[in-house]
Amino acid sequence: MNAMFRISGAGRLSQAKTASFSFDDKSYVGIEGDTLASGLLANGVHLVGRSFKYHRPRGVLSAGAEEPNALVQIVRDDARKTPNVRATVQELYDGLTAHSQNRWPSLSFDVGAVNDIASPLFSAGFYYKTFMWPKSAWKSLYEPKIRAAAGLGVSPDKPDPDHYASRYAHCEVLVLGGGAAGIAAALAAAETGVRVILADEQAEFGGSLRFESGARIDGQDGYAWAQAAIARLKAMDNVRVLSRTTAFGYYAQNFVGLVERVSDHLKNPGHDLARERLWQVRAGRVVIATGAIERHMVFANNDRPGVMLASAARTYLNHYGVAVGRNVGVYTANDSAYAAAIDLKKAGVNIAAIIDLRDNPAGPVIDEARALGIEINFGRAVVSAGGKLRVSSMTVQPKHGGGGRTIPVDAILMSAGWTPSVHLFSQSRGKVAFNDETKRFVPGTYAQDCVSVGACNGTDGLDATVDEAYAAGAKAAKEAGGKAGKGARPKVDAGESWSRGMLGAAPGAGQGTTVKAFVDFQNDVTAKDIRQAVHEGMHSIEHVKRFTTNGMATDQGKTSNMHGLAIAAEELGKPIPQVGLTTFRAPYTPVTFGSIVGHARGALFDPTRRTATHGWAASQGAVFEDVGHWKRAWYFPKAGEDMHAAVNRECVTVRKVGGLFDASTLGKIEVVGPDAARFMELLYTNPWEKLETGRCRYGIMLREDGFIYDDGVVGRLAPDRFHVTTTTGGAPRVMNHMEDYLQTEFPHLNVWLTSITEQWAVIAVQGPSARKIIEPLVEGIDMSDEAMPHMSVREGKIYGVPTRLFRMSFTGERGFEVNVPADYGEAVWEALWAEGQKHGATAYGTETMHVLRAEKGYIIVGQDTDGTVTPNDAGLDWAVGKKKTDFVGIRGLTRPDLVAKGRKQLVGLKTKDPKIVLEEGAQIVADPKQPIPMKMIGHVTSSYWSENCGRSIALALVAGGRDRMGETLYVPMPNGTIEVEVTGMVFVDEKGERLNG
Template sequence: MKRLPPQPCERINRKQRLSFKWHGRWYSGFAGDTLASAMLVNDVTPVARSFKYGRRRGIMAAGVEEPNALVTLESGSHHHTPNVRATDAELYEEMQVQAASGVPSLEHDIRAWLKPLHRFMSAGFYYKTFKAPKNWWPWYEKGLRRFSGFSAAPSEPDAEHYDHQYHHADIAVVGAGPAGMAAALAAAQGGARVILLDERPAPGGEMVSDCATDQQARQWFEATRQALETQANVSILTRTTAYALHDYNLLLALERRQDHLALKARNPQHSRQRSHRIRARQVILATGSHERPLLFANNDLSGIMLASAVRRYLHEYAVLCGDEVVIAGNNDSIYVLASELLNAGVRPVVVDSRDSSLDTAALQQRGAVVRTNHAIIEAVGSSRVTAVRIAEIRQTGNRWDIVSLKETLPCNLVALSGGFSPVVHLDCHTGSRPVFSGEFQAFMPACDRPNRFVAGSVNAHPDWAGCRDDGMHAAASALAALALTPSSPAEKPRRKSLGTGPFLYLSHKPDKVFLDMQNDVKASDIAQAIAENYRSIEHIKRYTALGFGTDQGKTGNVNGIAVASAVTGIPMEQIGTTTFRPMYTPVTMGALAGEETGLLYDPQRFTPMQHSHVQAGAQFEVVGQWMRPWYFPQGDEDLHTAVARECQAARQSLAMMDASTLGKIDIQGPDARELLARVYTNAWAKLAPGKCRYGLMCDENGMIIDDGVTACVSDTHFIMTTTTGGAARVYAHLERWHQTEWPELRVCFTSVTDHWSTTAVVGPKARRLMEKICSDIDFSVEAFPFMDWREGTVLGVPARVMRISFSGELSYEINVQANYGRYIWDQVHEIGQAWNITPYGTESMHVLRAEKGYIIVGQDTDGSITPHDAGMGWAVARNKPYPFIGLRSLSRSDTARADRKQLVGLLTADPDTVLPEGCQLVRHPEDSAMLGHVTSSYHSPTLQRSIAMAVVRNGFALQGETIYARPVSGETLPVLIRDTNFYDAGKEQLDGER
């Protein structure tokens, strides 16, 4: 391999030399090189190892269809990028590159040493081998992950950032080859707003190679490029891959904005990549086609490449990929490459499987050797190809036979062209199925969706002029659909033919004929899958892993279909293709997220008391975006010690908690009370001002979705509280039902969660503290009973004080305007020192509520629990004038059956054993059928033992009986079923000290 003198249309800048590091060794290339072209000119091989057998692999293609050359860029750094195709990576200064595969290294791969075992590793090997014994799976998994043929995931945070951009266009053109350029220009001249996308650094596509030898092509290309750049209504996005096309012409595209720049040259103010969301009235797909390789034994050796790739490296990068060249194919394009290689000083041997009628005398006079009715049957070499064996062949019906072995041809490069497969992926993303064409030996796009057109080689035009004319015709059709007039008429061009011959599969050494280079899927694997009765191509794909690699079968899938056709005798059009799904090429996770990362994706919310909590040394946890104190350690206390102290204070003396995060919705209007009756399961008609009521909310299926306490301010004004994580969901729930089902109700909602801060004073001595900090409210039991609220002045601040409890102890919640929240908290904490007041966090809150058997929605319920399942039938009022949401569903046979999972309490036989949450429950020790699972589990400092809550099938009827818990540790633990209230069943502690 060598760099040629300057070529007419080369993309490299020979004045700017760049260096890159490959496995510790420095190499050089030019600006404009891809990593692949730089590796070729430096004769870097192998570049990868295959997934299953660890075979040496070289560069095969020049674009996104490359199956082998996966690399890791900037390994171990904050710019670590795994599984990048070397053919896609533009070379930049000091690029750090490592192979994505190789166990333990690229040069010495243990999978290759296991060659004697390869015959046992055919299709279905993984499914058959690693399914038993079951307890060995962790060992299997660890080994398989070590042997995977892909890059390790980044271990460091990404130093780059990403963003999204949204577009609306009249016409979006995907692909900037001659068809796309012509279509975009014609559409723009017709008055349409146009977006032109192409995955390469500059427009032109495969036409760049034509420009090198065709003066007319070069003139048209330059004129069209300049015209597009001057069109104000055309946006050109290069280095941009359209990776998905959804319904109603929503295109998703990834722009690589700074990937081609050296790390030091990248602007930190600009995004590395940008995800574009384009909504277009019309879409023109000028996506081109991918060349297919031929099938023969050892066709995966380094030095065996696609003919179009050899041509592209020759003209765009001035790289001659070999000087002893065999060109093999079944279509006329191989003679174009032969002529161009002769121009470069190489005398190729052309092996044509057809009885070609082309006049090749001129080529032969220039030094080329032509063999028609011949095919390669085997490649020879170890680390790379050194020769090929060819044979005379004959086709009988659908079967190919070897007539006689002809000769062995020495070579260091084999250029293959087995025909071209239109890039139908985007067209198929919305459900279209490609249609097989016997004339072109390819699956053609159906393009049967509205407002969509195809043009160029994706539409089987092999020459640049035909692609140009087809692009102009597609633009005219799109403009007509928009009621716009094209600037010039465009006739639908006739397709020229490359004379592509039938798919060639000789069945010679099928266990050495590779279809999927990345996953080591061979022709024999397809035959084996069919022999094991996998007949659908979708099943064959999954059984053999055909097309499972990062190239998604761009080079191998159609050949796999051809082999399946040959084995079964079923025509390819009846076998069909596998399903094409997004993404067309891999998309970085960062680009999908855009700017919605970290706090921009999930903002952190803080209560007004946050700084006081930090000063107190609180440990925090995230609850529905809120940073809530988890526990307040003193000294070197751990979680369990701190929680025991906090719980003891709440039960025996005085404690305080920040409850500001509970959702709060202000509901006002003449029909506010009626709305509450419809969204809550219990009755609300008689709730008087100054009173509070617990409410249970269900969805249409009768399943619990939220709960909370609502206070009546007046007959037309209520304050609803929700769970911390459910505030936004409940607000949307209310608005949806009001707007879509009950618009006649005169009521409005306002989210006031952030308007108020709440300090909960909890414990037997809570009344004493409240009487000291508030003089205008009577806190006696008789004047201020449980589930009442009062308005007064607390420490000089207007406040609403609610006597509600989530702990079972005497508790008051002080609600003040948010800007007074920290002041109230700090003053309560200071004054409460007379009773050794103790702040507590969410962990202690959970323990205290579990001791009382209070549920947490989303933990003790999971969207399948009704009020009756939770033992809360007392909160269901069935005789309302207007039924509440979900009432009808509670009468269904499934929701009314007695053996549903029901919420119960559990006590372990060993009081020190705390069951893990999620632990499975069974009826008998030997049972495998699950009876239920643990939803909440804690060690209770009050009871000095473990407690748990669980949903158990027919649990209410099983109270008093013993069942068994099966933690993942493998133990079988007896547990006693009981009711959920473990503490103060008589509610004697609710009024505290009088």
């Protein structure tokens, strides 16, 4: 059964294919191919929403992306509730569920509409003026209330279950807009053989050919020609045709962002299809063919449901087969509305009257309308629309005043003229120019390799448009490397053409009036508001815009900007170009966060790095912590153990017997070449030339300003080969730092740097039994203390696998670090673990590693240092080569502030009550009785419970710390002040005997 306003024989949809849908819980029947808007209009539903500020009833204004009024909520399920969907863009599918927004309790009776009656209170700049006092009320009262009242629609309250795809693409010619101009340009470019992408925001190509019934190209109806041309383009290997795809942003160097609506129009999208796809296209040349957008007339109550753009009414008739009313009035200042009236009249709709603001226009469409018997009134204005939930009449007066009459209508079609869509051109940083004769901004100076064609370039008439576009497409392709095309320019047999119109308020809504004549429907801005803004001192259009919010809604003022500008210019008494145009910004239409984010969320938001032993550690019940991108085993709890118990056990076992620790995440860099030692001399504070092959040294790297940048143990494998380790988090920046100096400051040095972090798995075996655990598995290395003393490195085999075996310690115990190729990391670990179990060794995690190193006063760069700590501050002066004449940071170390007295120095802290564990980051004061704010002399950098010491231990940076040994200092905390004693940094085995124990 056909809906009431569907006209049989009209439109292009197959009336057999119905789609039922619901709006505000009422069921309707539409046709496949409908938009939600055309489906509603076919059922006679014009009232679809309430306005943002005044809660005025609103209907459908347009038939496209510029829609400011018909914003609805589309609900698929709990997690898929999309607010602010333009009903004119949303395609109908069987079962679609939509709700109106911004109304309570119902769309036809909305309590918020009291704002409309009280509108004198809500004038322009209302928020700026009203909610100023008292200041304290802003946070507690005004903001929460305004937030509750503001905003349209309801956000979904569950995570988005859809997925979003993303593609990069390259082409020689990108054509934006698939109307007559875009298709002609794409044909011309495609025929040269270059790669072409053609994108259009609509489901079907054709642009204004969708409603221009008078167009004929290559001997066929314009729309049919467009479909045939698209079919041809789709068949070509070098062309990609994208429908439902909006170019939303034009960025530097012809980089254009497009978003494709992949499945929002489908009943059952399924899980295979993405909801949307982001296209990031880099194009050699861009052809902008974005057309023009019709403007409404600015008169009193021009927002009543049923008042709409003439081209929209024509689209609903000629494409969707829907009449927007039965008795329709027309109000225009240009010719295009006549064509709408003629098409509707021919379809059997009564045209009550055409009200034309112009005095004595002439032309074929006017003659045709007159011949059809339509009443035409020149030099007259519609000064008000009657009705509330639906327009019921229009009041007409001579435009210079005088007696009026009221004509009953159920719809008003309006056209004030057409605004070229220069959005993307402007986003490309091109400068628009005002054409005074046609009163429109058109592309002026270009900033990128692009060209505008057709209506968006101010070109009038189908023939001129196709001519211009075809030539531009061919030229763009040629410039981008295409051969000469073989095709022929499409021949325009008949086309429609109109231009001109009016800008600003129509008679009855002009200067001195206070009627509600809307300029910006979505933000409820009237002509009066703009005049008021000028009166209150906003003389720049940028200020007028922000004060009134004109053009600042999600439609970005596609229909309102030019009217607003003209009204401000009139009030200022200045020509339009002098008042200026506000900047067009991306996105052209709203873009979902999902399409921008794409797959980069959840587990794919950031990379995860796992070491070779990750699986083993997980199987042992390890708890992991994030260290940069790494997952590191934090501790290995046994049954019944909490973290504290597990760490205590691990700490004690390592010192009593031994332990295995995965140190693979340490950064590793191989420094190789004849000048490797000279390079190391320049990058580290220590001396390297004399370090023997097979020996290791703890190195400190500074920045040029003298502060510690990184540290790590370095082994010399050969005279020309160093195996450098860095901190886990510092690996990439140390590599960058080394490359920077090698490439730009010391390029004369013959050195190669290679990151080997991922290539070597590192298993630290520490504790008194360490050698006994390793030795049975090692071939070709004498591990006796004489042959392999502390701080040495040997190459050989372990468990049959090549190894770089370091004797070194980050625990203070006898220790080794077994480096093996990462692929063998897990196998060697399991072999060592089996040996370790014979001795009662434990696996330990990063927490135990931290405690054990703190017990020995070994620092962690980035925890005990913060980028303002020198080697001297950290008690590491011994690592700075005193005889060296150059290294990075040597000059920085002698800066006055770095040698001054009273610098913060690293010291140990012992709480007077051994059971209290200080908080890392806690501030330290000398006198707890001083008034607040207290003078802080330092802070705690590391703090742990040490089961081995039977007490808490801490490291801290304290001003003049090394001169305060034995002093009592204070750590004020919320629950009281903690007394601490300043000590040395070593809490276990001060003489270092256990390294050989």
